[in-house]
Amino acid sequence: METKIGVFLCNCGGAIKNIDFDAAVKKVAALPGVTCVNLSSDLCLEKGREKMMSRIREEHIEKVAVAACSPEFQEHIFREVLEKAGLNGHLLSMANIREQCSWAHEGDVTEKAVELVKMAVNRARLLQPVEKKELPVNKDVLVVGGGFSAIKTTLQLSRVGLRTTLLEKETVLGGGIGKLESFYGFDPSSMIRAVEGDKNIEVFTSAQITAVEGEIGDFKVGIRKDGEEVFRKYGAIVLATGYQTELALNSGMKSCPNIVSQEQLCNMLRDSGLETEPKSIGFMFDFSDEDSRFPTLATLHNALEAKRKWGSEVYVFYRSVKVDSEGVERLYQEARDCGVVFLKSDMSPRTSVENGRVRIETKDVFLGEDITLACDVLVAEELHLPAKEAGTLSSLLNIRRDSRGFLQDENVHLYPVGSERKGIFFVGGCRGDLDLGRVLVDTSSVVMNVHELLSSGKTLVDVEIVKADPQKCVACLTCIRVCPHGAIQLVRADNSKEVAGISDLACYACGICAAICPAKAIKFKGYGDDEILAQIEAVGESWNGRYVAFCCEHSAYPAADLAGKLRLHYPENSRIIRVPCAGQVDVFHILKTFEKGAAAVVVMGCEEGACHHITGNTRAKERVKYSETLLKEVSLDGGRVRMFNLSPNAPHKFVKAVNEIAKITKESGR
Amino acid sequence: MAKPFREILKTKSFVVTAECGPVKGSSVSKAMEHIELLKDKVDGLNVTDNQSSVMRYPSLGVCLLIKEHSGEPILQVTCRDRNRLAIQADLLFAYSRGVNNILCLTGDSIDVGDHKEAKQVFDLDSVQLIHLVHTMNSGKDMAGNELDGAIDFCIGTTATPSADPLEPQLVKVEKKLKAGVSFIQTQAVYELDELRRFTEFVRKIDDKVKILGGIVPVIGAKMAAYMNENVPGISIPQRLIDELAQAPKGTGVAKGIEIAARMIKQIKEEKICDGVHIMFIGREEKVPDILGAAGLL
């Protein structure tokens, strides 16, 4: 029995003028399996939706294709209509005949519109229902660290009713709080007391993480404490492990007693029994480490203190003074008014020790001259480096670090506090961001995110939208190694064979695993090989220069929509297939598309370094390159397979790309 | 008649050996030239065995020529081209014709030569070869059979004092010393402290073996840089490269000879080791100049 497919077209209140809908309806009705075709002028409005729902029921429609505006706009609304009509919401496929057809091209586009509908119908035929299930999640949270960010986060989590374990590697809590006390003027001991007295907070000191398994809602963490190893379960993990500092000195200067850190100067200022008060003090910052807001604050604060307490001469050597944190500009003004001398240089000053004093030589930018100063004490520039454990934590939690080694990958979609794995967050100095004002905002972000995930004690997941077939899986471990979200593990199937198991909780449905599986064991509902091939087959007998553009739903697809909205016209020969990530497109798909007759195949994804799924666009780029090689082997060259990277708000870049491809397809003869 | 190498090792305080490389072809005229030039100036004359994995006239062939012309040949045998049967058979033949000094080597990889698709044999390695020669010296073959006609080789081997890392190499040197060798000819050294340290290491294990430092003249700064980058076990210090760079154009060979002679003199005066082994393949006719400049003629 052929699947009953219902097709719903919308002319958008009459706004779509260059499609002959009557002719289109006739052609669509003739497609195999299509049992009813409806034309509406307001499909997304209440009346239109009601009509759609009743038609589905009356005609016993099993799969639905909607040809209207972009799915980016209305897909969820139509999914609800299906649900109301008694169909699973995933049995819907949409044809974008507005933004990417009517609005994108001049003249009559009926033929293309019909083809787009045919693609949607072919895809709809193969769609499978995706069930939703409620899974319990563990509501407890693990916060790793014991400094300001960790304590702040833990206290806030407790206030929203979540139990937290605070895990600190040292014997006492506090971390670098001591440094903050004098600069920001608050009492860390009260924070620590608050934590220790809170019933929702469990404190582990002298403790380390030894193992992390599982996923969001169900992390199993091995903790070594007091020589024993225990296993605890958590729903989410927050890393607040701080950073370390190192004086930016060459080895010759390191042992000099006159060269100190900010902290050491603070101690000197607090020391009532100090033997000799330094008559002149030098400070340095922003030469080797551009992330200098905290050192700036510390310098200004200490400079003022030194002036007030000792009346010392104070010289500050800097490249730039970054005053964009709260209260810093005022402090800078105060320091200048107090007589602190600020000396700007382009390069790090040369330091040496002479006669028990520190000699500093540099070229002052404003004087345009070389200057030399001798100070009793120099507070050297401090480099901010990732904490010692950053590498270990990164391996244990299977998360990436940034190029400097701080936790959190440099991917804009993860900011401010997320990681590429659901349920794992970062806050504070461990991210490399040292501005306290921002850290306070970040702790709120983390608490909001965690609360949203865990507070109800359960979460709704799509069941097995991406699944590894245990019969076909050869346990090659490729998907496990490649999943950017750490969502796949080896599990025991029913017959006791070890196979890949994709977690419904942790999966982001990007499809990178399905694309790379060498045994074609991973099925991705809605975006599998069959669904892709079915759409390609819809493009008629001869392609006449038409080509397929696989457009990622986070970047190129919305860019194409925007191009349509702006009425930026481009050639008609594009057939866009929406994919969840450029990394879901494989060499296999590209070759099959050429086999069917495409004049070119294009993959469009996010800008480099900004892939929503971290590695998707990089993989796509490599596969496109490899496809080129394979095609050259069979005498199909000429740049027919291309990769483009764009942002979702770059419609002109999209149009430029499409015009480039049009040149190629013109010469292709296919 | 040259004095037997075995005896020279025992009695002479500074031993000098050199090397000649056969040509690719059946012509022996060049070999004869080198033999005539060098046989009376050195204590022993090595002949290389398909050096750098390039097919050439066999070492044994030139060794026979040296013997026939009253020189003292040292037969180099690598493990790359022959299996244990072939090697044993060759040694029987060599000895029967009066060739009785052997240098046991592993051999370069096939990849560096001109028959890159050939099968590498390496049925034995250099340590196993040393053991093999001892076995045959005692009158048996490797399978334990009695030999009808014994052999008696003076056994030597190579070592690389400039290897990086050095420790694994020294493990192997120790194995070779324990297997029993009468002389070691090292790979080229340019930093005499390395040679000194190497000799100290060897002496702790075997105080009788004679160590001959390898001398390979470098004739230009570019060649030196190339060797440092591409030739394993070679480490030419910057100061020598600078010295070579400063030599006027066209005097590269002379400079190389000058530096080599200087090193030889220093080795001899400071008694860093027991002698030298001079390798100037392709320029064998210049070896007497080195000997002259080093005061060894």
Add this chain to the structure above:
Amino acid sequence: MIIAERKPMEEIKQLIAPYKKVLVAGCETCVAVCWAGGEKEVGILASQLRLARSAEGSEISVLEATVERQCEREMVAEIKDKVAEVDAVISLACGSGVQTMAEMFEDKPVFPGVNTTFIGMPEKEGLWVEMCGACGDCFLDRTGGVCPIVRCAKGLLNGPCGGTRKGGKCEIDPDKDCAWVLIYRRLEKQGRLDVMRKYYAPKNYRAVKRPGKVQAAKA
């Protein structure tokens, strides 16, 4: 496991040049895991062959099939109907699979589509390195678990040779580690350098007389 690599396209095209109907047969064991001959690679090669013929202006019909293990007669038998339809078979399995197919379907030319290269493991995803030489006389106990038969370019038992490059790299390839340096470091970590100092006599290269045969003791 067995690692293989697809043969150059030119070679494959030449092998099947005289044929109009071919089957590309994959295997879901070793060659699937090393991305050379699983169902996906079968699909890719089949596409390429069709595109190639089309570019030349001639016809070809390419069937695709994959079996769980191509070196098992029973499993290969499952695709006998597809084999019957074609004039020739390109097998993407290792040499063992190709020969099993050839034996099962003696009347059909069965061509190798991959080069079987070695027994190895993935160093990371997409990169496989040789580990075992199947010499039949394993002595990994003496080398700290590093096999010099295949990981030493010269297969030495008393290594290293004098050709180790700076930093412990191999004479023939500066990107490869010298196996004997690896062995030294491994045994050093275990406090077992005395094992490396022992002399090891020449190997029994006839431990496995080719063609090899292993008979299990009990039925």
